[in-house]
Amino acid sequence: MEELLRVKKTPNEVIKKRPFNIDLVKKDFPILDIKVNGKPLVYLDNAATTQKPEIVIESIKHYYTHENANVHRGLHFLSEAATSAFENARMKVKEFLNAMSTSEIIFVKGATEAINLIANTMCRAGWIKAGDEIIISHMEHHANIVPWQLMCKRNGAKLRVIPIDDNGELILDDFENMFSEKTKMVSVVHASNSLGTINDVETITNIAHKYDVPVLLDGSQAVAHFPIDVQKLNCDFYVFSGHKIFGPTGIGVLYGRTKYLNELPPYQGGGDMIRKVTFEETTFEDLPNKFEAGTPNIVGGIGLAVALKYLNSFDYKDLLKHEEELLKYATEKLLEVEGLKIIGTAKHKVSVCSFIIDGIHPYDIGTIIDTEGVAIRTGHHCTQPIMQRYNLPATARASFSFYNSKEDVDVLVNALNKVKKLFG
Ligand SMILES: Cc1ncc(COP(=O)(O)O)c(C=O)c1O
Numbered sequence: 001m002e003e004l005l006r007v008k009k010t011p012n013e014v015i016k017k018r019p020f021n022i023d024l025v026k027k028d029f030p031i032l033d034i035k036v037n038g039k040p041l042v043y044l045d046n047a048a049t050t051q052k053p054e055i056v057i058e059s060i061k062h063y064y065t066h067e068n069a070n071v072h073r074g075l076h077f078l079s080e081a082a083t084s085a086f087e088n089a090r091m092k093v094k095e096f097l098n099a100m101s102t103s104e105i106i107f108v109k110g111a112t113e114a115i116n117l118i119a120n121t122m123c124r125a126g127w128i129k130a131g132d133e134i135i136i137s138h139m140e141h142h143a144n145i146v147p148w149q150l151m152c153k154r155n156g157a158k159l160r161v162i163p164i165d166d167n168g169e170l171i172l173d174d175f176e177n178m179f180s181e182k183t184k185m186v187s188v189v190h191a192s193n194s195l196g197t198i199n200d201v202e203t204i205t206n207i208a209h210k211y212d213v214p215v216l217l218d219g220s221q222a223v224a225h226f227p228i229d230v231q232k233l234n235c236d237f238y239v240f241s242g243h244k245i246f247g248p249t250g251i252g253v254l255y256g257r258t259k260y261l262n263e264l265p266p267y268q269g270g271g272d273m274i275r276k277v278t279f280e281e282t283t284f285e286d287l288p289n290k291f292e293a294g295t296p297n298i299v300g301g302i303g304l305a306v307a308l309k310y311l312n313s314f315d316y317k318d319l320l321k322h323e324e325e326l327l328k329y330a331t332e333k334l335l336e337v338e339g340l341k342i343i344g345t346a347k348h349k350v351s352v353c354s355f356i357i358d359g360i361h362p363y364d365i366g367t368i369i370d371t372e373g374v375a376i377r378t379g380h381h382c383t384q385p386i387m388q389r390y391n392l393p394a395t396a397r398a399s400f401s402f403y404n405s406k407e408d409v410d411v412l413v414n415a416l417n418k419v420k421k422l423f424g
Contacts, residue, residue, distance in 0.1 A: 042408045092304075098231050107292060188215070227316050
């Protein structure tokens, strides 16, 4: 594990793959060992945020103990150490996404900031004007609705929405008919946080590109579940948050195609993003610095890179197989609970199960099973239009990660049966 701790300057470094063993994996995450309400924690709220392996926690301590300084500014030893660790972290993210270059990797606060950055700068660049249209889908997180809506309010553009069917799959039959000379952007989620649906983003991108329309993919719920290759996906922008993939909060990534990032204006102004400043005029740094005004979240970037290295220490095939089996097992076991209905039954899903139980409010479900040490999410999951589509106030959602086991599912199902008994 020691080899994972440092973010070294070793592009495409090969880490010896570890065999997947769920008991050993659980031990990598110290928080999974705690008790909640006197019961061992069963953490099933991974779509909200993932837990952090010890190696990530250690990397943060290591940075503040041995390398802390500001980046890109000083010539002293520590500043160079911090800059090198931060820029090597960018290299790790580039490798993780299979981007062409590190200049395509912009560090931001998270997926929300990345989408706001694109919506705002596109608007300021005049790419989207009054009467133009942006296509999103009915299953977007609020983070991929509100920034576009704010932009539309400001400049008179319009949102078009790809509908979803009862299984929670996008209805793409009419997607191509939505395009006209007014269409300026497509922004869709790769995997839905409340339904689990994995969207056919290759088809979406191919159609959009036929009309020369750029595509942003919100990968927040995809990155922790399967490998991402932005060149294969052929998307123009890809965004995700570090905390959804075993890294720290407050750090995220905007991948963008160089030709677009070069054309877009800076999002914010300040230090680190300039070449020359006078009172009359400012010239800006090249990518990626142009979009990173001010002191960045240095330790966040480093922690994220260590999280990616940790993930890369396993064979993805093992993780995929484990999560697929877990989803299948959880779906079967949940459906054995009387009156339980799963919301989101798409053919291709990440390991997310949203559900309702006849006659019991999701909030009651969440509160009661918390007393059994089980952490799930209840509410609208920042996807109110999905709740409106299914005519529901809320759902309960169990979302899994590769550190969850079938035993965790059993504890959840037992806790749900206790809820059922309590409500008669
Ligand atoms: C699909 C999706 N997009 C965007 C976000 C926003 O992420 P953040 O709050 O980390 O910016 C989330 C968070 O739950 C999400 O699930």
